Amino acid sequence: MSSGAFRGRESFYYLAIGMIGGLLSGLLGIGGGTVMVPLMVLWLGTAQREAHALSLAAIIPISLVAVVVYGQAGKVDPLAALALTLGAIFGARIGAGLLAKASERPLKFAFGFFLLVAALLLVLEG
Numbered sequence: 354m355s356s357g358a359f360r361g362r363e364s365f366y367y368l369a370i371g372m373i374g375g376l377l378s379g380l381l382g383i384g385g386g387t388v389m390v391p392l393m394v395l396w397l398g399t400a401q402r403e404a405h406a407l408s409l410a411a412i413i414p415i416s417l418v419a420v421v422v423y424g425q426a427g428k429v430d431p432l433a434a435l436a437l438t439l440g441a442i443f444g445a446r447i448g449a450g451l452l453a454k455a456s457e458r459p460l461k462f463a464f465g466f467f468l469l470v471a472a473l474l475l476v477l478e479g
Contacts, residue, residue: 363397366396366397367393367397370388370389370392370393370396370397371389371411373388373389373392374388374389374392374408374411374415375415375418378412378415378416378419379415379418379419379422384412384415385408385409385411385412385415386405386408386464387468387471389404389407389408389411390404390405390408390464391468393407393408394461400457401457401460401461401464402452402453402455402457402460405452405460406452409445409449420434
């Protein structure tokens with residue numbers, strides 16, 4: 354799917370993917386990369402790089418909504434959140450630069466491998 358193809362049936366899929374990503378982000382702290390990227394690639398045929406970029410754009414409002422809810426419940430440590438934010442800003446700049454240079458196939462492989470390792474570690478830890 355090419356950029357700017359948000360119309361018709363695709364808009365329904367984007368809304369559904371956003372809903373699933375937002376739900377899992379708020380509930381489990383995941384959503385962008387682990388949920389929305391694979392769904393965009395599999396359901397919509399979005400290029401891997403474009404799916405990553407769209408997911409990153411969506412994560413800002415998703416995070417803001419979730420942090421307000423968690424903050425109201427007293428579950429956010431502001432200093433820890435600030436430290437994570439500063440580290441993430443620098444890491445995101447480096448990662449986005451690498452993403453722009455990565456080929457589609459190795460990117461898909463690396464992303465899938467990351468998801469498998471993360472799932473395996475969670476299962477073994479549980």
